[in-house]
Amino acid sequence: MIKLSDNSLFLLKSCLQKHKPSLLAAIEESGNLEYGIEFYNELRQIVGDELISEGFNKNYEPNEYGLMLEDLIDEIGNIFM
Numbered sequence: 001m002i003k004l005s006d007n008s009l010f011l012l013k014s015c016l017q018k019h020k021p022s023l024l025a026a027i028e029e030s031g032n033l034e035y036g037i038e039f040y041n042e043l044r045q046i047v048g049d050e051l052i053s054e055g056f057n058k059n060y061e062p063n064e065y066g067l068m069l070e071d072l073i074d075e076i077g078n079i080f081m
Contacts, residue, residue: 002027002035002043003079008072012043015050015069040080044073 004012009027016023023043026035047069055066062070 002076004072004075008075011068011072012047012076015047015072016043019046019049037080040076044076047073047076 002009002012012027013024016027023046026039027043051062051066051069051073055062055069057063
C-alpha cells in the first residue's frame, strides 16, 4: 500500500473512485510493491483533476477542499522525491 496518512489515503481513494476506479486496487495492494514515478504522477494528475473540478471557489481561490487536495498532491510527490 502507498505510504500516506490515513486522511490522505481516504482522500486519494475518493478521488480515484470518482475519476479512475481501476486504480483503487493498485493503491490497496499490500506488500513491498515498488511503484514508478509515472504511477505517482498519474495519481497526482487525478487529484489535480479533482482540484480543478471541485477545489476552487467562484473567485478561483482554493476552498478548504482544494487546500486539502493541494496538500495531497505535495504528499504524493514527496513519496518519490
